[in-house]
Amino acid sequence: MKKRENPSKTIDGYLKELCLSGIRDSYEEISGKARSESLSYEDYLLELLDREYEIRFNKRIERRLKESRLPLSKSMETFDVKVLPKKAIHQMKMLLEGDFLDRCENVLAFGNPGSGKTHLLSAISQELIKKGRRIYFTTSSLLVQELLWAKKNLRLVNLLKKLSRFEALLIDDIGYVQQDRSEIEVLFTLLAERYEKGSLMITSNLPFSKWDTIFKDPMTTAAAIDRLVHHSIILELNVSSYRMNHAKTKGLIPQYDNEENVHAATLAEPKKPLLSNLNAKNSAANRQNEE
Numbered sequence: 034m035k036k037r038e039n040p041s042k043t044i045d046g047y048l049k050e051l052c053l054s055g056i057r058d059s060y061e062e063i064s065g066k067a068r069s070e071s072l073s074y075e076d077y078l079l080e081l082l083d084r085e086y087e088i089r090f091n092k093r094i095e096r097r098l099k100e101s102r103l104p105l106s107k108s109m110e111t112f113d114v115k116v117l118p119k120k121a122i123h124q125m126k127m128l129l130e131g132d133f134l135d136r137c138e139n140v141l142a143f144g145n146p147g148s149g150k151t152h153l154l155s156a157i158s159q160e161l162i163k164k165g166r167r168i169y170f171t172t173s174s175l176l177v178q179e180l181l182w183a184k185k186n187l188r189l190v191n192l193l194k195k196l197s198r199f200e201a202l203l204i205d206d207i208g209y210v211q212q213d214r215s216e217i218e219v220l221f222t223l224l225a226e227r228y229e230k231g232s233l234m235i236t237s238n239l240p241f242s243k244w245d246t247i248f249k250d251p252m253t254t255a256a257a258i259d260r261l262v263h264h265s266i267i268l269e270l271n272v273s274s275y276r277m278n279h280a281k282t283k284g285l286i287p288q289y290d291n292e293e294n295v296h297a298a299t300l301a302e303p304k305k306p307l308l309s310n311l312n313a314k315n316s317a318a319n320r321q322n323e324e
């Protein structure tokens with residue numbers, strides 16, 4: 034190897050051109066360490082690559098958290114796991130592994146308003162993004178508007194393609210009532226498009242028995258539920274409103290004894306025969322997931 038004139042300048046130039054900013058920022062410090070600790074050439078190179086990898090990985094996570102549009106304040110750090118039912122805690126731990134994304138399984142979180150559905154799924158999503166996954170957060174109403182806009186401007190295929198790059202779509206509050214047929218159609222198109230190709234994470238205040246208010250006719254409702262529950266993990270957060278409890282412990286609101294009854298009614302089993310079949314299927318899917 035030939036000896037070079039002013040190597041630092043050339044090294045800087047190369048690292049800049051090759052966009053190796055992690056090495057560029059650290060190689061002088063690491064070179065000093067290598068000299069003082071008599072590192073082997075391989076160990077020295079490994080230290081440099083470690084630094085570059087770490088910087089790139091962190092930047093990628095930062096980018097993915099930004100593109101996810103997740104509410105970042107709803108994180109695992111700010112989530113009180115203890116208030117969850119035991120079964121949900123077990124499911125949460127399983128979801129944090131992220132394997133459901135590889136299996137293109139859906140996650141459906143049910144519970145009354147304020148029970149922490151949005152917070153829990155957002156927090157899980159953030160943790161998974163930190164492991165390198167790609168997830169996109171949207172509300173059901175915003176998603177429908179975006180899909181409609183895209184359809185009107187002949188860009189529906191592009192939008193579906195863009196969304197398909199995410200391993201999971203977190204659709205918040207699917208209880209939003211669609212106004213007309215075209216809104217239902219685009220939402221259904223998306224559900225059908227993702228079926229077995231990518232995960233959906235959905236929160237809803239409405240039990241399946243009331244989903245005909247979302248999709249209007251029983252056939253579309255049954256078809257949508259069927260696709261969603263086929264490979265799914267169902268979280269039932271039948272806990273009382275976190276906000277309400279918080280306010281109560283601060284003495285801001287009087288306590289009512291019948292609150293549990295309100296939750297039981299919200300999560301009531303479907304009464305229609307068409308949907309009860311789906312519910313049985315759904316319980317079977319859940320049992321399978323627990324095994």
Ligand code: ADP
Nearest residue numbers: 111112113116146147148149150151152275276
């Ligand atoms: P939901 O989506 O079920 O209506 P949210 O997730 O929006 O409920 O929760 C309502 C509020 O209560 C939010 O501000 C959320 O951060 C907070 N919250 C709910 N559950 C918890 C929890 N277990 N730990 C900490 N904050 C919670």
Ligand code: MG
Nearest residue numbers: 150151206236
């Ligand atoms: Mg919510």
